[in-house]
Amino acid sequence: MKKEVIQILKRPFAQELIKHREGHDGKQLDYVAVQHYVDRLNEGFDHDWSFELTRREIIGDQILVEVKLTAAGLIKTGLGGTAITRGEDNKTVLSLADDIKMAEADALKRACRLMGIGGELYASEQDDGSGVISSPPPRVPTQHRAGPHSLPPSPLPPRERLTSAQLNGIKDRAKKQGLDPTGFRKQIKTTYGIELEYLNKKQASEVITGLDNNRPSNGNGSHHASAG
Amino acid sequence: MSSLTEMREGLHVSVSQIKCYLRCPRQYRFRYVLGAEPEFIPANLVLGSAVHEGLAAYYRSVMATGDSPEQDVCKAAFYGTLVGFRKNKLPIKDGEGIEAQGEALLKVFYETVYQDPPHVVGVEVPFTIELPDPTTGEILEEALVGALDLVVREEEKHVVGEHKTAAKKWSQDQIQHDIQLSAYKLVARKLGLGEVGLRLQVLTKTRKPKMIVEDMDRTDRDEREFLETVVGVLRAIDAQVFFPIRNGMCGGCSFQRRCSST
Numbered sequence: 001m002k003k004e005v006i007q008i009l010k011r012p013f014a015q016e017l018i019k020h021r022e023g024h025d026g027k028q029l030d031y032v033a034v035q036h037y038v039d040r041l042n043e044g045f046d047h048d049w050s051f052e053l054t055r056r057e058i059i060g061d062q063i064l065v066e067v068k069l070t071a072a073g074l075i076k077t078g079l080g081g082t083a084i085t086r087g088e089d090n091k092t093v094l095s096l097a098d099d100i101k102m103a104e105a106d107a108l109k110r111a112c113r114l115m116g117i118g119g120e121l122y123a124s125e126q127d128d129g130s131g132v133i134s135s136p137p138p139r140v141p142t143q144h145r146a147g148p149h150s151l152p153p154s155p156l157p158p159r160e161r162l163t164s165a166q167l168n169g170i171k172d173r174a175k176k177q178g179l180d181p182t183g184f185r186k187q188i189k190t191t192y193g194i195e196l197e198y199l200n201k202k203q204a205s206e207v208i209t210g211l212d213n214n215r216p217s218n219g220n221g222s223h224h225a226s227a228g
Numbered sequence: 229m230s231s232l233t234e235m236r237e238g239l240h241v242s243v244s245q246i247k248c249y250l251r252c253p254r255q256y257r258f259r260y261v262l263g264a265e266p267e268f269i270p271a272n273l274v275l276g277s278a279v280h281e282g283l284a285a286y287y288r289s290v291m292a293t294g295d296s297p298e299q300d301v302c303k304a305a306f307y308g309t310l311v312g313f314r315k316n317k318l319p320i321k322d323g324e325g326i327e328a329q330g331e332a333l334l335k336v337f338y339e340t341v342y343q344d345p346p347h348v349v350g351v352e353v354p355f356t357i358e359l360p361d362p363t364t365g366e367i368l369e370e371a372l373v374g375a376l377d378l379v380v381r382e383e384e385k386h387v388v389g390e391h392k393t394a395a396k397k398w399s400q401d402q403i404q405h406d407i408q409l410s411a412y413k414l415v416a417r418k419l420g421l422g423e424v425g426l427r428l429q430v431l432t433k434t435r436k437p438k439m440i441v442e443d444m445d446r447t448d449r450d451e452r453e454f455l456e457t458v459v460g461v462l463r464a465i466d467a468q469v470f471f472p473i474r475n476g477m478c479g480g481c482s483f484q485r486r487c488s489s490t
Contacts, residue, residue, distance in 0.1 A: 021365050033366070088448035098363045160466040164239040164369045171237065195263040197239060198465075 001072050008044040009116035016163045016201065018121070030121050034105035035158050037112045044117075045071045051108060056100065058084070063096075065103040069111035076114035080106025162204035167197060170204060173211040232354040232375055240356065240373040241458060243408045249461045251477065254490070257470040258483040266482035268321040274313045275326050275333075276393045279431065280377070282306035282334045283391050284351050286341070287378055291348035299338045306330050321480075333393060333431045340439045349386065350379035357418040362455040370462060376412060379421065387425040387443075388412045394430050403428060403442055410454035413446040 013032045020028050041049050049071035056065045064081045082102040085094045093099075113122055174184045188196045192203055199207065249256040258264040285305030289297035310327070313320060320326070353376040359368045378389035390408060392398070398406075409426045416424040428442045478484055 019366055021360070021367055031366075033364075094449075094452065095363070102364060159369065159463070161369065161462070162239070164371075167239045189263060194261050198261045 001074065005044050005072065006116060009040065010119065011040075012120045013118060016165060017158075031109075032118060032121065033158055034108060037109055037117055040117050041069075041071065041112065041115075044115075048072075051111075053104065056103075061086075063099055063103040065100070065107040067104065067107040067111050069108065069115065071115065074115070076111045078107040078109065078111030078114065080104065080108070080110055082106060160200045162197075162199045162201055166199075166201065166204040166208065170196065170207050170211065173208065177211065177214070230354070230356070232352075232373070235354055235356040235371075235373045238356070238373075239370050241359075241368075241370040241462065242372070242374050243411050244374075246407065246458055246461050249465070250457075252473040252481070253464070253470045254472040254487060255481055255483055256465070258486060261465070261470075264483060264486060266318060267485055268319050268482050269313060269316065269323075270480045270482060271320055271322040271326055272393075272480060274310065274320050274323060275330055275433075278306045278309040278313070278326070278330055279333050279337075279393050280391055281309040282330070283337060283429075284377070286338070287346075287348050287351045290345040291351060294345070296338075296342040296345045299334070299342070302334045302338060303331065306334060321482075329433060332437050333433065336437045336439050337429075337431060340441075346380040347382070348378065349381050350376065352377065353379055353419075355415050355419055357415055359455060359458060361459050362452045363459070368459070368462065372411065372415070372458070374411075374415070376415065378427075379416075379424075382425070385423065385425060386416065386421045387427050388416050388421070389427040389429055392428065392430045393433060395433055397432055397438070397440055398428070398430055398442070403444060407454050407457060409444065410446045410450040414451050414454065 013036060017032050017036050018030050019032065020030055049069065052068040052070070054066045054068050054077070056063070058064070061084050062081050063084060064079070067078050067080070069076045069078065080103050082099055084096065084099050086092060087094055109118065113119055174181065185196055188194075188199070188207065192199060245256070245260060248259060259266075282302035282305045286297060286302050289301050307327075310330070354374075355376065356371045356373045359370065359372050360366065361368060376388050377391050380387050380389060390412065406428075409428065413424065413426060416422070426444050426446060428440075428444065430440045430442070432438045432440065472487060472490075478487075481487065
């Protein structure tokens with residue numbers, strides 16, 4: 001694999017893309033939406049990669065999925081899973097399709113990890129696979145093959161709205177620079193035509209950069225933040 | 229504990245916001261996304277808010293003393309809120325008679341509750357909780373922020389109360405599907421109140437006002453549907469889906485001129 005491709009794949013995900021959820025044991029797990037892994041594969045391999053679902057089955061209350069990721073002559077296998085979500089009666093399956101999507105996304109991410117993507121998210125994971133299904137796959141798997149570039153079914157696009165961290169970052173910077181909160185909000189509205197809380201991620205990054213560039217370094221800096 | 233104002237400083241969503249979007253996505257855009265100035269304050273909003281404050285004052289007093297205060301406590305809070313609205317530069321639309329209507333509602337409320345005050349443990353309890361996407365388990369960027377109108381202790385459990393003023397009695401469908409109560413069930417659990425009961429107290433603005441008290445519950449499915457609704461609305465907002473809904477409520481919308489000229 002070319003050095004520049006490795007660099008692209010191993011580039012850590014931007015902090016704003018990292019989300020958190022509670023794991024089985026109450027520990028907080030970091031993760032990134034599957035679409036960002038797909039974006040990284042596209043970037044690294046110029047869309048020339050394929051993804052194959054090699055196993056999908058239900059064992060007890062768990063869905064187990066295995067995928068094969070092929071790119072640049074390399075094949076990496078990922079095993080993922082999730083528990084089936086049931087209703088309050090503990091019987092009704094709420095949405096098996098959604099559960100399968102989650103398991104497939106998990107498997108693809110794990111294959112991506114072996115390609116070098118998102119390794120930083122797994123750095124603290126134990127070798128026993130805590131946080132993932134540890135049950136071994138059964139001997140007679142149900143095979144299902146998907147075509148090249150087959151992705152986990154309909155992953156939703158990433159959210160557009162600015163993140164909580166971005167909003168806090170903007171407010172903190174504006175406060176530290178002594179900007180009048182009302183005036184600052186007005187300036188955002190004038191520049192973007194919408195309220196601060198409804199900026200998208202890109203716009204929020206622009207505002208943060210504008211505020212950082214405007215930070216007084218020697219006491220002579222302007223206190224008028226550039227919002228755009 | 230942080231105040232509601234402080235909680236609203238972070239990226240958040242509220243049940244009111246969700247309900248606003250569900251009523252009319254375009255109104256949501258005017259109010260929240262564009263931050264447009266309303267053309268007026270609807271009388272319903274003024275009456276509802278002022279009565280709400282009257283009830284909160286009653287329950288705060290019960291929480292402090294264990295006994296019902298004089299009815300004047302409710303009236304003072306009601307008029308205090310009303311004065312605040314009247315001082316606002318925006319006009320109150322159809323605001324004649326708010327005082328009389330408010331007093332009538334408070335009287336009905338007081339007569340219903342004063343002889344047997346509840347064991348109040350919280351009034352206007354602010355909350356901010358994380359919301360998971362029910363499909364992916366992913367924690368949303370937006371926290372759910374709001375306040376529980378009332379928390380009372382009854383026998384072995386807590387009951388969360390919600391006050392409403394309404395033109396007429398709520399239908400069973402309304403009661404069954406109101407997302408606010410599903411949200412409160414979720415919130416109460418996260419606040420450590422356990423599996424709470426839910427109580428809706430509706431003061432009807434009918435010729436002869438009534439206070440209707442409905443106890444109800446919500447299931448896991450209701451909570452999941454609430455989360456699905458929140459995620460759906462937030463994604464629709466991301467995608468800038470802001471179509472208008474024109475119906476009998478347009479006359480009370482404080483963005484109607486702007487909407488008509490869009």
